[in-house]
Amino acid sequence: xxxxxxxxxxxxxxxxxxxxxxxxxxxxxxxxxxxxxxxxxxxxxxxxxxxxxxxxxxxxxxxxxxxxxxxxxxxxxxxxxxxxxxxxxxxxxxxxxxxxxxxxxxxxxxxxxxxxxxxxxxxxxxxxxxxxxxxxxxxxxxxxxxxxxxxxxxxxxxxxxxxxxxxxxxxxxxxxxxxxxxxxxxxxxxxxxxxxxx
Amino acid sequence: xxxxxxxxxxxxxxxxxxxxxxxxxxxxxxxxxxxxxxxxxxxxxxxxxxxxxxxxxxxxxxxxxxxxxxxxxxxxxxxxxxxxxxxxxxxxxxxxxxxxxxxxxxxxxxxxxxxxxxxxxxxxxxxxxxxxxxxxxxxxxxxxxxxxxxxxxxxxxxxxxxxxxxxxxxxxxxxxxxxxxxxxxxxxxxxxxxxxxxxxxxxxxxxxxxxxxxxxxxxxxxxxxxxxxxxxxxxxxxxxxxxxxxxxxxxxxxxxxxxxxxxxxxxxxxxxxxxxxxxxxxxxxxxxxxxxxxxxxxxxxxxxxxxxxxxxxxxxxxxxxxxxxxxxxxxxxxxxxxxxxxxxxxxxxxxxxxxxxxxxxxxxxxxxxxxxxxxxxxxxxxxxxxxx
Ligand SMILES: Nc1ncnc2c1ncn2[C@@H]1O[C@H](COP(=O)(O)OP(=O)(O)O)[C@@H](O)[C@H]1O
Ligand SMILES: [Mg+2]
Ligand SMILES: [Zn+2]
Numbered sequence: 001x002x003x004x005x006x007x008x009x010x011x012x013x014x015x016x017x018x019x020x021x022x023x024x025x026x027x028x029x030x031x032x033x034x035x036x037x038x039x040x041x042x043x044x045x046x047x048x049x050x051x052x053x054x055x056x057x058x059x060x061x062x063x064x065x066x067x068x069x070x071x072x073x074x075x076x077x078x079x080x081x082x083x084x085x086x087x088x089x090x091x092x093x094x095x096x097x098x099x100x101x102x103x104x105x106x107x108x109x110x111x112x113x114x115x116x117x118x119x120x121x122x123x124x125x126x127x128x129x130x131x132x133x134x135x136x137x138x139x140x141x142x143x144x145x146x147x148x149x150x151x152x153x154x155x156x157x158x159x160x161x162x163x164x165x166x167x168x169x170x171x172x173x174x175x176x177x178x179x180x181x182x183x184x185x186x187x188x189x190x191x192x193x194x195x196x197x198x
Numbered sequence: 199x200x201x202x203x204x205x206x207x208x209x210x211x212x213x214x215x216x217x218x219x220x221x222x223x224x225x226x227x228x229x230x231x232x233x234x235x236x237x238x239x240x241x242x243x244x245x246x247x248x249x250x251x252x253x254x255x256x257x258x259x260x261x262x263x264x265x266x267x268x269x270x271x272x273x274x275x276x277x278x279x280x281x282x283x284x285x286x287x288x289x290x291x292x293x294x295x296x297x298x299x300x301x302x303x304x305x306x307x308x309x310x311x312x313x314x315x316x317x318x319x320x321x322x323x324x325x326x327x328x329x330x331x332x333x334x335x336x337x338x339x340x341x342x343x344x345x346x347x348x349x350x351x352x353x354x355x356x357x358x359x360x361x362x363x364x365x366x367x368x369x370x371x372x373x374x375x376x377x378x379x380x381x382x383x384x385x386x387x388x389x390x391x392x393x394x395x396x397x398x399x400x401x402x403x404x405x406x407x408x409x410x411x412x413x414x415x416x417x418x419x420x421x422x423x424x425x426x427x428x429x430x431x432x433x434x435x436x437x438x439x440x441x442x443x444x445x446x447x448x449x450x451x452x453x454x455x456x457x458x459x460x461x462x463x464x465x466x467x468x469x470x471x472x473x474x475x476x477x478x479x480x481x482x483x484x485x486x487x488x489x490x491x492x493x494x495x496x497x498x499x500x501x502x503x504x505x506x507x508x509x510x511x512x513x514x515x516x517x518x519x520x521x522x523x524x525x526x527x528x529x530x531x532x533x534x535x536x537x538x539x540x541x542x543x544x545x546x547x548x549x550x551x552x553x554x555x556x557x558x559x560x561x562x563x564x565x566x567x568x569x570x571x572x573x574x575x576x577x578x579x580x581x582x583x584x585x586x
Contacts, residue, residue, distance in 0.1 A: 022288060110377055112360035118377060146353050150380050 060105035208263035210236035211580035228577035234559035326484035351388035390456035406513035415505040428482035429462035
């Protein structure tokens with residue numbers, strides 16, 4: 001245990017995902033020893049990020065405007081929507097350069113243990129986007145783990161409607177893994193091999 | 199395969215230990231509490247990545263130390279292999295094969311062992327959960343991919359139980375339950391694979407168990423194995439007792455298991471909603487042991503129970519031997535001989551004769567038949583004091 005504010009900082013850092021007590025301590029001491037201009041810049045970013053960044057009204061991706069750069073880009077193919085769990089998955093798929101359509105971010109996956117049911121995800125918004133018939137294909141790219149698969153099954157049932165093709169990313173993705181950690185090659189191949197569900 | 203040399207650093211009560219081992223029997227002798235079980239536990243750990251005594255790895259790191267290291271030089275035919283596991287107090291464990299990093303769970307592809315200890319009497323006399331754990335452990339040793347199926351099944355079960363609980367709590371049964379059939383599907387997918395794999399293993403173990411029982415007990419009692427499937431018995435809601443109609447002999451395939459499972463879920467739906475828990479599935483199954491047609495649990499004498507438990511472990515060794523490309527599993531007999539009468543000791547000695555390597559621990563040297571004592575190591579408070 002350290003004195004007051006130092007320990008508070010360590011505790012706070014330790015609450016961040018992927019950071020254990022040892023890393024938290026290392027980061028805290030790094031901050032203590034760093035030039036104060038650099039630290040101020042970091043502190044400023046941390047306070048601003050919550051004010052400046054919001055979620056795209058259309059797809060749910062992170063954005064500094066009402067809608068994100070992908071939704072605003074006229075060159076994107078508006079007939080295809082790729083459904084992902086988190087905004088970070090959008091970044092992972094963009095890295096492959098394989099996909100030129102639009103996205104829909106669900107905000108998680110169905111998981112009763114975490115208290116997340118279908119109503120807690122942006123599924124209603126997805127159905128609204130499909131209402132005018134522009135979209136002809138929905139690609140489900142939820143994580144290839146238990147909850148991601150369950151969510152994909154649920155979505156597939158909700159999306160049964162004439163004129164709409166529903167596909168699921170092909171396997172080849174590491175089983176039990178997170179989409180965001182898949183490398184470009186694997187993700188790219190999974191896109192090529194996507195298939196119609198049922 | 200055999201372990202040629204074992205090195206321990208900060209493992210249990212060993213600060214450091216270097217042990218030379220031989221083909222055939224190796225005996226470890228020392229008073230109680232000196233570190234005999236600890237030593238053989240380290241080899242069990244390499245093959246199963248878990249201890250037979252504790253669920254967490256922390257207890258295996260010497261108190262006050264940050265990491266424990268188990269290093270074994272293995273030999274299979276002309277091939278030598280150096281495998282190493284490092285258990286860390288904080289942070290993930292690490293593993294190496296021939297000094298190259300591998301995922302810890304890969305180790306079990308190189309090392310296989312079957313351990314028998316007095317606690318294994320619970321296989322015959324204890325709760326069904328212990329028998330399920332035994333079967334699942336062998337399944338994973340035989341086919342490591344199944345550890346993923348097991349954990350997916352357990353997680354599906356937790357998800358489904360949580361859904362049932364929140365449905366009951368919210369009172370509005372329909373909203374959360376719109377996803378129940380999705381979890382049913384997951385449960386059936388992984389559960390049916392588990393049921394089929396277990397039943398296939400049991401069918402494979404049975405003839406070996408029967409032979410091993412006869413060899414150890416020295417009588418003609420008929421030892422049989424079968425699976426009791428909770429999905430065939432949805433009326434009951436306990437985890438106890440023998441229900442004849444749910445007992446099936448021999449292997450079943452996945453499709454049959456899946457159809458039983460989905461029918462059972464349908465039958466028990468109302469009861470499951472009321473009780474907010476999943477009442478049927480492989481998490482409620484049991485391995486049924488019978489001796490001359492009577493359930494061993496409850497009927498078998500103390501000596502018969504011992505013979506049965508031993509026979510199950512010897513049958514396991516035989517099955518692993520047949521599936522392995524790396525030779526025999528290492529047989530570990532921890533504190534076993536003290537529990538056996540003279541004739542059973544002799545018959546056990548014969549039964550293990552054909553295995554490439556056997557590790558035996560005993561508090562009393564004279565409890566172990568002479569042919570097994572050719573290579574004896576004395577252990578005293580976490581130190582190897584003398585080898586002969
Ligand atoms: N993590 C540990 N650190 C230090 N000592 C330990 C640790 N785990 C167990 N021990 C000690 O090991 C001894 C038991 O060794 P064990 O191998 O079970 O004995 P036995 O020779 O009877 O089989 C006990 O004295 C126990 O305190
Ligand atoms: Mg012991
Ligand atoms: Zn957008």
